[in-house]
Amino acid sequence: MYNGLFHTLIGASHLAKGTVCQDASDFGATEKYAIAVVADGHGSKRHFRSDVGSKLAVKACMEAVEAYMADPEEFDEGLREDPKGLIRRIEKNIILRWNLAVREHAGENPFTDQEKLPFTEEKFKELRLESIYGTTLICAVITEDYTFGMQIGDGSLVVVDEDAEADMPIIDDESAPANLTASLCNSNAIDLFNQFFIPDQSLAVFVSTDGLYTSFRSSEDFLDYHSIIASHLDKPTAFDAIVQRNLEKRTHYGTQDDISFACAYDPALIVESMNDLKAQVERNKLRAEIRHAEAQAKIQKQRLKNTMHLREDASAVS
Numbered sequence: 001m002y003n004g005l006f007h008t009l010i011g012a013s014h015l016a017k018g019t020v021c022q023d024a025s026d027f028g029a030t031e032k033y034a035i036a037v038v039a040d041g042h043g044s045k046r047h048f049r050s051d052v053g054s055k056l057a058v059k060a061c062m063e064a065v066e067a068y069m070a071d072p073e074e075f076d077e078g079l080r081e082d083p084k085g086l087i088r089r090i091e092k093n094i095i096l097r098w099n100l101a102v103r104e105h106a107g108e109n110p111f112t113d114q115e116k117l118p119f120t121e122e123k124f125k126e127l128r129l130e131s132i133y134g135t136t137l138i139c140a141v142i143t144e145d146y147t148f149g150m151q152i153g154d155g156s157l158v159v160v161d162e163d164a165e166a167d168m169p170i171i172d173d174e175s176a177p178a179n180l181t182a183s184l185c186n187s188n189a190i191d192l193f194n195q196f197f198i199p200d201q202s203l204a205v206f207v208s209t210d211g212l213y214t215s216f217r218s219s220e221d222f223l224d225y226h227s228i229i230a231s232h233l234d235k236p237t238a239f240d241a242i243v244q245r246n247l248e249k250r251t252h253y254g255t256q257d258d259i260s261f262a263c264a265y266d267p268a269l270i271v272e273s274m275n276d277l278k279a280q281v282e283r284n285k286l287r288a289e290i291r292h293a294e295a296q297a298k299i300q301k302q303r304l305k306n307t308m309h310l311r312e313d314a315s316a317v318s
Contacts, residue, residue: 002034002142003233005240006262009247011211013256019043022135023209023260024054028062032072033143034264037061040155040209042134042183046127048115052105053098053133057184060097061139064090069141076145083148083197091150091193094137098184102133134185140205142264147202150195153182156213158206158226159198164276166223166230169196203273204230204265211257215250220291224284229263231277233270 010021022041028034039057041050068090069075078086106129116124136153149157151170160166182192206226216222232239247259270277 002029004264023258025260036262038260047134053135064093130185164280211259214254
């Protein structure tokens with residue numbers, strides 16, 4: 001049986017401004033697969049119900065994957081024949097379910113005068129309903145034979161492979177044109193999804209909103225963090241609380257944004273690979289020390305260079 005964890009925490013910047021948490025997350029597992037999902041509502045003026053939109057997105061994603069994977073044998077066959085096409089159909093289903101959920105929520109919860117207050121009557125009428133609930137979405141699914149996932153908007157997806165190496169199979173939001181945030185609320189949302197498929201078993205998958213990534217100094221440090229977490233998944237009950245406390249601290253770093261984090265893994269495989277995971281953590285520590293030394297050397301070199309320039313300028317003046 002698969003296992004996992006998920007946490008959503010409000011960012012320090014949101015607490016300071018008195019705004020609500022706009023993130024959402026979830027995890028689900030069956031005997032055949034596990035899924036980890038996060039979403040990040042946009043939170044700007046015209047996306048004033050994005051905190052609801054992110055929750056609806058996570059729910060829509062969980063339901064869509066569950067529906068498509070209800071018959072594992074049929075799904076496996078379809079995925080191996082045309083992984084891109086099948087994942088694209090799941091993405092379309094997520095969009096459909098989310099749009100229907102948004103309309104249902106708006107119908108049951110009419111917009112209040114307080115919500116309309118920041119807009120003129122004309123400007124409010126120009127708002128697309130979906131835009132009001134705008135959100136990103138990231139999902140990863142793990143099985144004993146393959147791993148796949150999809151992403152629209154920013155945030156990160158990390159896979160720890162059978163060799164205990166952590167990697168991001170989807171990097172940045174390359175599908176979105178400049179100055180456009182890829183979102184479920186976009187009319188062309190299906191064209192803004194990125195996806196990946198790995199025809200091998202993975203040790204673990206992790207998804208997180210951008211508040212976590214921006215709390216690290218580099219992508220290397222970010223990936224090392226996931227290796228450390230993976231190396232402790234053999235004791236999930238105790239470590240779950242530790243992860244939550246660490247994420248709470250991270251909401252005060254970087255952009256101080258909300259953080260949602262979820263992972264899915266096979267406990268038996270984690271235990272079997274524990275020596276490899278711990279060895280990878282030690283290798284990462286050595287690499288981090290080398291990166292730090294190189295950075296310090298670069299800083300020192302620049303300081304010496306600046307000092308030489310100052311002396312040359314002083315000589316020229318005298």
